[in-house]
Amino acid sequence: MTAAPELPVVDVEEIRRVMEDYFARGWTDGLPVMPVTGSVLAEFLAQTTRDPDEVLMAMPHLNRECTVRLAAINAAMAGCLPDYFPVVLAAWSALQSEGYVPRAIWQSTTGTAAMLLVNGPIRERIGVNGAGNVFGSGFRANATIGRAIRLTAINTFGLRPGELDQATQGNPAKYSACVAENEEQSPWPAFHVEHGFDPQASTVTAMTMRSVAHIEARHTQVPEQLALDIAGTISRTGALIHETISACIALGPEHAALFARAGWSKDDLRRFVYEHAFNTRERLVAVGKDAVSGKTRWRLSSAHSEAVPDTVADQDEVRVLGSERAVEIIVAGAHNAGVSAVIETFGPRGGPPAIARVEPAP
Amino acid sequence: MLERAGVPAVSICTDAFMVPARAMADVLGYPDFEFVTIPHPIASLTPTEIETTVRQAIGDVVRILTSPIGGSAAPDGGAL
Numbered sequence: 305m306t307a308a309p310e311l312p313v314v315d316v317e318e319i320r321r322v323m324e325d326y327f328a329r330g331w332t333d334g335l336p337v338m339p340v341t342g343s344v345l346a347e348f349l350a351q352t353t354r355d356p357d358e359v360l361m362a363m364p365h366l367n368r369e370c371t372v373r374l375a376a377i378n379a380a381m382a383g384c385l386p387d388y389f390p391v392v393l394a395a396w397s398a399l400q401s402e403g404y405v406p407r408a409i410w411q412s413t414t415g416t417a418a419m420l421l422v423n424g425p426i427r428e429r430i431g432v433n434g435a436g437n438v439f440g441s442g443f444r445a446n447a448t449i450g451r452a453i454r455l456t457a458i459n460t461f462g463l464r465p466g467e468l469d470q471a472t473q474g475n476p477a478k479y480s481a482c483v484a485e486n487e488e489q490s491p492w493p494a495f496h497v498e499h500g501f502d503p504q505a506s507t508v509t510a511m512t513m514r515s516v517a518h519i520e521a522r523h524t525q526v527p528e529q530l531a532l533d534i535a536g537t538i539s540r541t542g543a544l545i546h547e548t549i550s551a552c553i554a555l556g557p558e559h560a561a562l563f564a565r566a567g568w569s570k571d572d573l574r575r576f577v578y579e580h581a582f583n584t585r586e587r588l589v590a591v592g593k594d595a596v597s598g599k600t601r602w603r604l605s606s607a608h609s610e611a612v613p614d615t616v617a618d619q620d621e622v623r624v625l626g627s628e629r630a631v632e633i634i635v636a637g638a639h640n641a642g643v644s645a646v647i648e649t650f651g652p653r654g655g656p657p658a659i660a661r662v663e664p665a666p
Numbered sequence: 667m668l669e670r671a672g673v674p675a676v677s678i679c680t681d682a683f684m685v686p687a688r689a690m691a692d693v694l695g696y697p698d699f700e701f702v703t704i705p706h707p708i709a710s711l712t713p714t715e716i717e718t719t720v721r722q723a724i725g726d727v728v729r730i731l732t733s734p735i736g737g738s739a740a741p742d743g744g745a746l
Contacts, residue, residue, distance in 0.1 A: 366693050411686070467689040609713055 415471030424506030434484030450480030
């Protein structure tokens with residue numbers, strides 16, 4: 305016989321009353337939020353030396369801005385522990401430098417979400433999952449850090465669905481999308497190290513994502529076959545709104561090991577995918593995306609009155625990536641099956657990724 | 667924004683965007699801002715269909731352009 309667990313003694317009706325009040329005020333993504341008091345807020349603000357009034361993100365077209373204090377309130381409401389807050393702050397820095405968010409992408413019909421990648425020792429310290437079920441549920445840090453960003457979008461910037469958020473469908477990552485890299489099971493330097501950070505630094509990388517496309521490839525030991533499967537996933541015509549796209553390949557550890565065993569570096573994979581992620585001209589004609597608009601540069605049919613040739617009109621194989629740098633590579637997931645994913649990011653890209661250092665708590 | 671600078675302007679949006687358009691007008695301090703609405707969608711219309719839509723909307727466009735800005739007298743009269 306084991307003793308009955310000691311249960312906290314609380315007035316459940318009081319808790320429900322507070323929860324329902326938050327719902328009634330619209331301060332939620334649809335799930336219950338944690339109540340926040342001044343003392344709770346103080347615990348979060350104690351995790352940083354930054355001024356509570358410092359602006360982290362401004363949206364001038366809405367006359368609204370997110371300060372350190374507002375970010376902390378929403379992080380607490382999202383269910384973060386105070387020691388997650390430095391990661392949330394780094395996420396805002398990364399989103400600021402990523403560039404699409406202050407330019408109103410979260411209001412767009414495309415329905416993008418922030419995808420956050422955490423690297424470095426902070427992963428272990430606060431428990432950000434980068435292994436099994438990496439894009440799924442079950443891990444407080446992953447669930448609440450991503451949710452802190454979304455609740456801020458709703459509560460601070462007022463981006464409520466059907467009002468200032470015009471997403472046609474949105475995507476599930478609008479609840480939360482925060483993953484760690486599985487650095488321990490990656491054959492290559494960690495993502496932040498690849499981009500010049502010290503291995504002992506902790507970082508957050510921000511991407512604007514549209515979807516996560518799943519890749520099944522349990523059948524092969526041949527790196528070219530696997531890379532073609534990945535390239536085929538990236539090049540789907542439905543992803544094309546602009547002339548070219550960008551992507552982040554999230555390799556399962558088994559797939560990463562397959563490439564490494566064959567002697568491929570990340571750059572080798574990047575180059576191969578860049579060269580093989582293409583559509584034939586005939587295929588683009590078939591879906592009516594064989595030209596671009598002279599006004600918006602969005603893809604459309606060459607029969608359209610606004611149509612001008614795309615930049616490779618003389619070629620029959622039309623690459624979907626503008627450069628090798630438009631594809632990033634991370635390792636994530638469990639080492640248990642030949643499964644990977646393509647995170648479809650927004651915009652043509654090609655520049656360095658938006659990475660911010662996590663500043664340790666004082 | 668143009669009207670704040672004294673330039674007559676009119677915003678045209680499809681009916682699918684009326685709620686966000688109204689929300690943006692509120693945020694920018696123009697709760698009574700008047701829009702011309704046209705049927706959704708437009709991105710996939712043919713030039714002929716676009717012309718039909720424009721012909722249906724042009725009366726409202728002219729009416730709003732020639733009305734006083736923000737409900738008060740426009741600095742330059744706003745007449746076309």
